[in-house]
Amino acid sequence: MQTHLRGDATEATVIAELKRRAIPVSKPVGDNERYDVLVETPENRILRVQIKTGRLTDGKIDFHTRSQHTNSTGNSYEKYDGDVDYFFVYTPELETIHVVGEWEFDSSMKLRVEEPEQVHHTINWAEEYEFDERWPPQSDDCNRAMRSQIVDTVAAELKRHELSVARSLNLDGCDIIVESDGKQFQRITVTPGWLRDGCVTFDPGSTDRERLDWFVVYAAELKTCYLVSSDEFDKSISLRVDDDVQNRPQINWAEEYELGSRVDQLT
Template sequence: MNTKQTGDTSEAAVIAELIGRGYTVSIPFGDNDPYDLVVDSAESLHRVQVKTGWIEDGCLRFKTGSKTTEDGSTRVTDYSPEDVDAFAIRCRDTETLYWVPIAIAGKKNTYLRIDPAQIEHPNITRAEGFLFDAALPDV
């Protein structure tokens, strides 16, 4: 599967789950917006960027930048709160879905701890708090 197909698979999984939970989901026309979806939670609209994550060293990892190629050069731009409100992540290894507010996301990549850490540290961000069941805005 190429990266476009992987991204489409993640978007389809996220959209199906959100609609199944009673959210209204809109898809912007074209590919020029920094977000993939607009999710209506009845209280507000959320601009959502869908990403595919994977398990790496006991963590869920996903990229938090947008890669563009122009005139043969590639540029990665981090998303900001002006661009998106949250990331919806499909872990390709477990098919688990996560909702991560932009304020939690790091630069370039975000790591959410799934397995217990060898040394617990207050700066470790645990993945379970961002599972769809725990983190989605109320409908």
């Protein structure tokens, strides 16, 4: 069976199974999104799901963890990198669906079905990822893992600007410490940002801002970091991305808060 036909068959099978279980599922209009479907949990959380075909080889389920694009030079592959929340992997030979979080692997993953000759602690046992074992996903585990991934992204971006960066291990509310040229230290908390109505918004929550110097807001949809001082807002702040509004003095334009344009304030 051709690749695209196999993918269509897998997607139809998974969607049918979700409907059979009375799990709300939606299909995006057009081909602009990197996820295949949106799935709603009993807690009313919306998850972006990429559906993959698993291949049973040598006692393991293997599946592609990157998207493939064909151009004039051949095939290119791109990591999903935060564009989806979960992979639903359907293996036709077993007629099973496995659920894997996007944060649970780097560039590849195999699910072990049969006992190997030597058992190693790094084995990902397929039974632990079966749909019934993992549905509905636990929001706390997902949030912790996703937040850790965001902190890693921000730390790498700060390092790219040649800053001295340390990951905080036990300071409440502080994720990263940056050392400035004057041997002073800047305390930073990292938080996800959401693109809503043309603005990047974030929730500072109950963070003790008196113990912090900066917020770095990472908007995954824009793949952009924004640097906001802890004393630049009261309870919340929105960073305007879309300029299709009446220009008012109180607008906080997102481009003025981009990390690259403000990074000198950390030195």
